[in-house]
Every structure is written in C-alpha cells, then in structure tokens.
Amino acid sequence: MRDVAVIGTGMTKFGSLGRVTSRELVTAASIEAMKDAGIEPKDIDAVYIGQLSGDIFEHQMHAAPGIPDYLGLANVPATRVEAACASGGLSIMHAVMAVAGGFYDLVLAAGAEKMTNLPTAHVTEALSMCADDVFEVSLGVTFPGAFAMMARAHDKEYGTNAEMRAAVAVKNHEHALLNPKAQFQKQISIDKVLNSIMIADPLTLYDCSPITDGAAAAIVVPWEDRHKYEGIPVKVRSFAQASDTMSLHDRSDLTGFTTTKIAAQKAFRMANLEPKDIDILEIHDCFTIAEIMALEDMGFYKKGEGGRAALDGETRRDGHLPVNVSGGLKAKGHPIGATGVAQVVEIANQLRGKAGKRQVADVEIGMTQNLGGSGSTIVCHILERGD
C-alpha cells in the first residue's frame, strides 16, 4: 500500500447559486484544484464524485461520467459514491484507496450537491430518506428530528443544554466571517439561536445547517510523486469508514455514535496517533449537537464535556483545539455530497498555510469526521503537512 498525498484543492462559493448544474459546479471546483496542483485535465487517471441525489435535486442520475466529459477528458473512469451526507468523505477515501492500492497515479476526488432548486419541505423529505424509510421516515421522522431525539437523550444523561448547543452555532458563524466562500457571513448570538424558530424541539433553526449548493474537489497522488507538483503536499496519514444500523431505535446508545468511535479509533490506529496529536478538526456539525457528540465520541472530550467546551471557547479558532474553522456545515453551508470533500479541502489548506484570513498558526496534523444519515455512515481522515 503506497502513501498518498493531497496536492491540490478547489471549492466553489457555497450558497444559493441559482440556475447552474452540480456538473458545472464540480467542473469549477476541479479546475481550481487542478490549477492549485499545477496539472491539466489530461493528467487525470480517474474521477470519484460524492453526491446524495442528482435524481431528486436535478433530475440527473449517473453524475460521474459527466465530470470528465465537462473537463474535456474522454474515457477516464468515473464513479459516484453515495452514503448520504458522508458521500464526499467516501469520494476522498476511494480516491485515496485507488492511489494507495496502485490502481491509478492521479485521481480527482470531487463532491457536489445542487439543493436550492427544491422548496424546504421537499428537501426535508429528500434528506429524511437517508434514514430507515419503513420504520422511521414513514412515521414522520425528519433528519433534524432524529438529531433532536439524540439531543434530548444527551441532555438527560449529561446535562447538556440549549445554551451549549447555541455556543457551537455562534462559534461556527464567527469562523465563517473569515471564509469568503462560506454561505453565511453574519455574526449571531446565543440569544438569536435560542429565540429562532423551532425546527424539531429542542433544535431551533440556528441549530441546523442550511440548504446549500456547492462543490469541492481535491487531487490525490502517490506520496512519492509529490514533488512533481506545485505547492506544499499534504500526507494522508489515515482513512477509516464505519457503519451502523439505519434506525436510531436499533442502537443501544442514543447519546452518541458508536460509528464515530469506531471510525476515529481506526483512523488513529492506522496513523499511529492519539487525539492529543491533532491540531485542528473539521467535524460534521449538521446540527450543533452533532459537533458536541462527535468531539466526545472521537475522544477529544469525555462524554458530557463537549457542550461545555464550546461554551468555554476551547474549540474556537483561538482556543486550544480549533474545530470547524471553515465555518463548518453550520455556517459554511452543507451541499451534501460536497461536504466531506470540503472538510478535507479545509484541513489541507490549513496545513499548507493557504487558509487566508482564517489560517490557524502552527498546525501540522488535522482530522475530519464526516457523517451520513443519522450516523449510519462515518468517514474519518487524518492529514499531515508534508515536506
């Protein structure tokens, strides 16, 4: 198994992008990533794309071959991977596996979603389909609803409260102020979160990530080839994927995700690292409670300490463990298929010193956690600044 490097990253503006296809968005993000790496389309050996549902959102399936097509490449293998909101993480992971396994020497890993074509109720319906249709969705369980039930279980067990959750939202919005590609560029307050409309009790509008259009892309090559390309490479220290039951009610613990624990432990083991070695994190904060639970499940905080950490500012950009400096899903936006790729893009850019105004000083090792459905899929990556 070869070591692997990320040598280029790209991302479109995230937001409500109007009349445009996800294919055009991926093309734009890919061009940016290729320019970053100093390569041309013809250098690409294979393409992966993470996408939740072109069919529901864009009346377009079979998204993968559309990408080499639009990049002016013919005949390059192109594969779509889907695991709900973890689709992007699997795109990166399969690109890494394809290079690590020696199958290809330069792979484009992309992710995209074009969600704002549909009204909110229909997006709610589409996202709910990532849970168990028969035993959850048919009974009216929504995606926010599933996380709201977990939030209530977490509150009972650990005394987590709405203010702690709100602190996550406030922090991530504050971070997004420094990210010109983030969907939101506005400061919010804890009061604003607490007093915004209720979506699924106890989660309010500002506990939830928005509906977003956008794409992200990364270029992956063998570590030994890294100096053939421009810029500072980033080494992929590890990758890990784990699954869990589709239905929440089939899991013994409702206060966190066993999947996150397993995927994080696998990622730490493969990299021979521990939580204390991680300088910066991008966490799947589809809802504020998700960031809290992930930090606990990954081993960065004890169970019940994740909410306090946000309230105390420990996970702010200037705290001792910066989390979601990009703005996270919460404020950068959450174009489903793009999210897992955008997390790796942010960590890679931070490690390469290319994060602009939000650059965190002296970060060498970063980690991502990408979640699908109500935690039925988790994908983690650990990245390290290379030489």
Next chain:
Amino acid sequence: MRDVAVIGTGMTKFGSLGRVTSRELVTAASIEAMKDAGIEPKDIDAVYIGQLSGDIFEHQMHAAPGIPDYLGLANVPATRVEAACASGGLSIMHAVMAVAGGFYDLVLAAGAEKMTNLPTAHVTEALSMCADDVFEVSLGVTFPGAFAMMARAHDKEYGTNAEMRAAVAVKNHEHALLNPKAQFQKQISIDKVLNSIMIADPLTLYDCSPITDGAAAAIVVPWEDRHKYEGIPVKVRSFAQASDTMSLHDRSDLTGFTTTKIAAQKAFRMANLEPKDIDILEIHDCFTIAEIMALEDMGFYKKGEGGRAALDGETRRDGHLPVNVSGGLKAKGHPIGATGVAQVVEIANQLRGKAGKRQVADVEIGMTQNLGGSGSTIVCHILERGD
C-alpha cells in the same frame, strides 16, 4: 496488488417480486452467496452495493449501511456505487480493488433494484435521467430512444436489420428457459419480436429488456486465501472501467461505443488475453442492438458482423461463442443495480460448473460487459476457473 478470487455467489429470483425492499432482496442474495462460500456474516470486512436509485424507486437513499444492518453485522464499512446500469459492475470492481489493494480480506459485492413499484412511464422517466438531462432528456429522449437512434445509424452503416436484432431476443429468451431465476420462461419467435408494439422505432417491445426486481451478490477474497473456503474458486483475471460523454450527440461514432472498446482492451491487456481466449460471455443486452454492438466493439466480431452472428446461431449456448446463456438482461431481467453483479455471478457459476441445466461444457475463461446510460460508463471483467 494481490490476485483476487470470487468464492461465493447468490441471486434472488428476478421478476416482479411484490411488496419487498431491495434491502431484503440483497439480504437474501447475500445469504445465498455466504452459504455458497461457507462463510458467516461476521467474516465480512466490507460491503459494496450497486444501485441506480433507491430514492426514486423505494423512497430510500443511503442503501449501503442497510445491508450489514440486515445481515446482523454492525459497523462494517458499506458503500453504494452508482453509474446507471453499470452500478453492479462497479460494485464488483470496487470489491475486487479493495481486496487487491490489501484494504480488506473478505468483501461482499452486491447489487439490487426494486423497480416494479412504479408505473412504466415513471420508470421510463427514471431511466432517462441517466442521459444528459438538459440536452437530451428535456427533449423527450428516452433510454430506448437513444439505442433506437444508434440502431438506425448501425443499420445505415452496416445493413443490420430488425430480423438480426430479433434473433438476439429469441436466443436470449431460449437461454432463459433453462434459468429458473430468470424473469421470463417463454420461447418467442422472430415474428413475435417484429410484430410486437413499437417502443422507439425501430425497437419493439421485445427488443427491450423488462422492468425487474432483484438482487445478486458475490464474495471476493484474496486469491491466496481461496482454499480456506468451500467450492471451486474463480480467479479475477482483470477488471476495467471507462467513461464517455453523457450525450450521444457529442460522440463521433453512433454505431457503437468507444467506451466498450477501451474497457475491453484494458481488460484484455490486464489479463494478457485476446478475444479468442474467451469461452463464454455475459453482455449488456439492455436492447438487442446493444448486444450486437458490444460483440463488435469488444473485438469478437468485425463491425457489421454482430447481427449476422446472432441470426446464424453462433452466439447461442451451443454455438462457438455462447453469449448471455443466463438469458441476458433481455430475458433474465434487468434490475438495474443487480445486473452487473448478476453477470459476474453467471460467469462464475459457469466456470465452476454450477450453472445447472444451462451449464456450458468446458468453459475456462469468461468475460462480462456492463453498460451504464447510453454507454457513458462501461465495466468489463475477465474471470478464469481456478484450482
């Protein structure tokens, strides 16, 4: 890169299977494959599934983790791959890559679709979404329509005709008579094909594969581990994937698929084999013309000879190159995501001498060709009987 073996296969009955989820279908096919290999669910390291669209057909996305969940496994990585009707081929290929690359030691590759929930017009709409939505689908181009335009181009260039196409349908229906899991068990005649209702001129109803429910599964392990399991192993000699433009009009040749040529050539090169070395073929005959074009593009016949070959019986089970002995998509049925897996299942069973009444004698090397959209994705595998 390690050599890889297929050591177990499973498949549900294909047809209109009533009130059942694709998840239950995959579970049934997987149990059959595990029993065939003599393994238990807990032996599985990872799962791949090919599926076109759980969202459109079953109101269920995120199909992958539902499989280990239903197999009573927790936490095993599970990934859905989608490339239209080539989704199943990519499921097999990614399982093979995952084992070949040393990432996992026992992978379940499955594929499934549950299509008969929807009326025909809606299935037509869903399948059309695999072509370019903006420049083809919005103009009323259907999946049969795209192949009909290619058939007409092929007719002009090579004098192929309706009778030759019908001979493909007659042959594959005849083969399916010996396959108890095939959707159709009825003999048809050339006249019946010619006189059935027109779907997209010149393709009639019997030129088209049906709407089908079903699932298939295969168990993939390192070649060096093959004797740990029951039964005769099958060696994966090669795998190959290629893409093409989404729109037919963006391709210079309308009488065949450049993608098929490229994927087949890659597969032959990787296996160090030539067309003359192949004893048995499973070809993506979503439409009769597709089988004709594939046999030409893969190098088994010169351009323009594929139709004559069917008419002359050369590709019958008792001909010198048996093609689609399973009944093919045409008569075995075409549950989209299952198809590419079912092709590998058929070839593996033939090579292992487990094909029941339709067993072809003395077959050692077989090949599959799985097509997505109007040829925007092609996946080929070459398999060989092991020791």
Next chain:
Amino acid sequence: MDLDRPLFATFWNGVIDLEHDSINRVIEKYERLIEEGKISGSKCHACTRIMVPPRPVCRTCGSTDIEVVEVEGQGRLLTWTTIYVGPPSYENNVPYTVGIVELTNGERLTGIVDIPVSELKYDLPVTAAFDDERQGAARLRWKKA
C-alpha cells in the same frame, strides 16, 4: 412520482408464489400484522431472541431461522421531539411528536407520540395504538398507558 405521497406507500396486494422464494419478507409480514393492530418482531429459532422491528438475520447469533411473531405493545418513552418542519406527507400534521419507545422485552421502536407535549417525560409508560388514516408501518402511534 409525488413527494406528497411517499413512494413506498405504493402497496402491493398480490401473492408471490415462487418455486423457491428464499426471501424472508419481514417488512411485508410486519405490515400485514400492523393492519390487524399488532406489533411484531422476528423470533430467532436458534437463540430465541425476539427483535423489533423484525429483521431477516438474528443480530445476536447470525441465524437466518427467523419467524415473524406478535409482540406486546407496551413500553416507556426514551426520547422524543416535536417536529415543526415536516416533509410534504406530514405538512398537515405539524407540529407533531415522534419518539423512541423501549418495549417491555427491551426492544425499541419509533412512532408518532399521541400525547400532549406538556405531559411528556423520560420513561413515561406508553402503549401502542394504530392510526386508521395511514397504512403499513406508518400506522403506529404511542398513547399513554
């Protein structure tokens, strides 16, 4: 397709009579029983565990020797949420509450909670009821025990 009516509500009322039907249709069996006002689970004949909802393979021992059997619809409320933004199929029902209930046999099941929000609390005893307006698994409602 109409998102207002979830596709999966497309019921099939025919009879499958395949020569060798190896598919354990646990969902259809659950839905047939819920039409009779019964909750069901899968009983493993190898280790006797009953799982709710039913599944085709035993999570405890891996056996596929599974039968769908009726179970008691009594339990306690583990967690719940009141949903204010629902999918189109529930837009006339907002706000509505869903919750996860632990049955007396230790298994858990999600359903609509048909109890005023002010009366909801952790571990509240509940009992299964069935909505005549909906079909299949969507019929389940939790009422006060």
Next chain:
Amino acid sequence: MDLDRPLFATFWNGVIDLEHDSINRVIEKYERLIEEGKISGSKCHACTRIMVPPRPVCRTCGSTDIEVVEVEGQGRLLTWTTIYVGPPSYENNVPYTVGIVELTNGERLTGIVDIPVSELKYDLPVTAAFDDERQGAARLRWKKA
C-alpha cells in the same frame, strides 16, 4: 416532486453577483439565448473551436477560456427515432420523433424532429425552430430546411 414536470424545469430567474464567481454557467447562457430563438455554443479563445452545446472546458485543447456564442441552426439529420412510450412529461406528445443533427460547423445537437415520419431520411437538411410551449433547452425543434 412531480415527475410529470421534470424537476430541472424549475427555473431560477435571479441574478448571481458573487465577488469571485469562477463558475462558467454555460447551461444558463445556452438557455438564455434559446429563449431568444438562438442556438449557442462555446467558443474557445485558445484554439478557436466552437462546441455545441456549450461546455466549460475545450475538448480540443483543454482551455477554460470559453465564451458562449450564437451558432447557425442549419444542419442535416444523422439519425432519428419515433418514440411511442415516453416519460410523463411527454405522454401527451406520443408518438414524437427525436433526432441528432450535424450542424454546418460539424457539431451535433439532439432535438425534437418536427417533420412527418414519411419524409425522414438520412442526411435530410433541417433548420432549428423553437417551441413556445416549452422552456430552456427543451424548446429546440428541427424543421425541414
């Protein structure tokens, strides 16, 4: 969602004014021109190739220096089919004919063929026309030249 009306027909009529919009919105540009009864392609400023329909990257030279320009709507019919089973959005139109046309500049484009089937033949000269009943790319129809 309603399959009778393809989702992608959801038009967006706003204005994007992003500080750094690096996205080449070739489809929106094509659709804006087709609303004016014009077919368009992408002109590559690096190698001068014009591709129809427009694309964000030149297939010949890989350049992204692409501008959407009007092209002539004249050509010849390469192949066609008459469709008898259509999607719900075309169910009131069956049978209808679609075909691939090679334009005078050598590029190719698919559209509804608005010519009696009995008159269709390979290489028939055709000219672009536009359907006022449909929107966007779906407006294209091929008529006899």
